[in-house]
Structures are given as structure tokens and as C-alpha cells.
Amino acid sequence: MRDLVAEGVYVAAAATRLALKNKILVEILAGGADFDVDRFLPDARETLLALAGEADADGARARREQKKASRRFRDPYGSHDYSSRDVRNLRRRRKQAERVAAELRTRASDDGELRQLVEAAREAAWADVARNIDRTLRIEAARPDLEPDYDKMREARMQSLRLVDLPRLAAHKRRLEEIRAGGSPSVDAAPGADS
Numbered sequence: 001m002r003d004l005v006a007e008g009v010y011v012a013a014a015a016t017r018l019a020l021k022n023k024i025l026v027e028i029l030a031g032g033a034d035f036d037v038d039r040f041l042p043d044a045r046e047t048l049l050a051l052a053g054e055a056d057a058d059g060a061r062a063r064r065e066q067k068k069a070s071r072r073f074r075d076p077y078g079s080h081d082y083s084s085r086d087v088r089n090l091r092r093r094r095k096q097a098e099r100v101a102a103e104l105r106t107r108a109s110d111d112g113e114l115r116q117l118v119e120a121a122r123e124a125a126w127a128d129v130a131r132n133i134d135r136t137l138r139i140e141a142a143r144p145d146l147e148p149d150y151d152k153m154r155e156a157r158m159q160s161l162r163l164v165d166l167p168r169l170a171a172h173k174r175r176l177e178e179i180r181a182g183g184s185p186s187v188d189a190a191p192g193a194d195s
Helices: 002-030 037-069 084-108 111-140 150-180
Strands: none
Touching: 002 037, 002 084, 002 111, 037 084, 037 111, 084 111
């Protein structure tokens, strides 16, 4: 059971890092603000506490199912139709959820743990930015004489242009024309609608 609790906490920490990474990308890169770990501590705490609440809800659901299952002495009809044979499993699931919730609350109250999550999220955000810059530079700097696979990849690039980029551009143009004409843009004419 300890491994399953640790796995649940690990998944929650990964979800928290992802949420923080996205917030950092929006606020720091798009908003132009300076990065400060302390600024994101409340967000980290709030995310962990929300995940602890979800674990509590899972535990409560397992408790309800456990009580119902203890009164059923028949074969189940489906995967979520529990019977008395499932009581032990449901009890284990409830205890796991309760332990995950308790561990997440402990971590949410530890500023050192929160700082580590924010720093990990900052590193992940920076890695995303670095990958995007690298990819953009490779695309912008692509020259046929420097690319050994240029000829092989040309057909794929042209197909992408025909199937993705040109329809997206046409939809965007239709949307702009509708706006200029005084109407509201249609849903299918929104940028990216064809992708």
C-alpha cells in the first residue's frame, strides 16, 4: 500500500508542477513579469490542497461503495457493481485515498516542499521555451544546402502546408471578412478550426 500512496503523491506532484509551469509561462513570459518563487507558493499550495480534496472525495466514494457492497451477497453485474467480496479492496482503496490526501496536505503546509515544486515548474517552463526557440530557429534557419534530409522531407512539408496551413489561413481570412462586414464570425471560420 505504501507504494500506491507514494505513486498517488507522485502523480499529484506532477500535476502540480504542470499547473505551475503553465501559470509561470502565462504570467512571466506572456505577462512580462519577473519570476519570484514566493509569488507562486500560494498557487502551489492551492493546487496541492485541491488534489487532496479530490483524494478525500475518492476516499468518501470508496467508503460509500464499501458500505453498499457489505450488504450485497450476489455476483456483480459490472465493474462498478460491488459485492461483499469487494469490501476488502474498497477498504484498501479508501485508506490509500485518505493517506494520499493527508500527505498532500502535509506537503502543502511545507514551504520548502512548495519551493521545490515551484522551482521544478520553472525548470520545466524554461525547457519548453528552450525547445520552442530551438524548433523555431531550426525552421527559420533551414536551408536546403545544410539539410541532408531536405528532399525527403519536402513532400511532408508541402502536404502539411496544403492540409493544415492553407485551410487555417483561409478560415482566418473568412473570419476577418465577416468581422469587417459587421457580422459575427462563424464558428467554423475561427483560426485553427480546421486543424
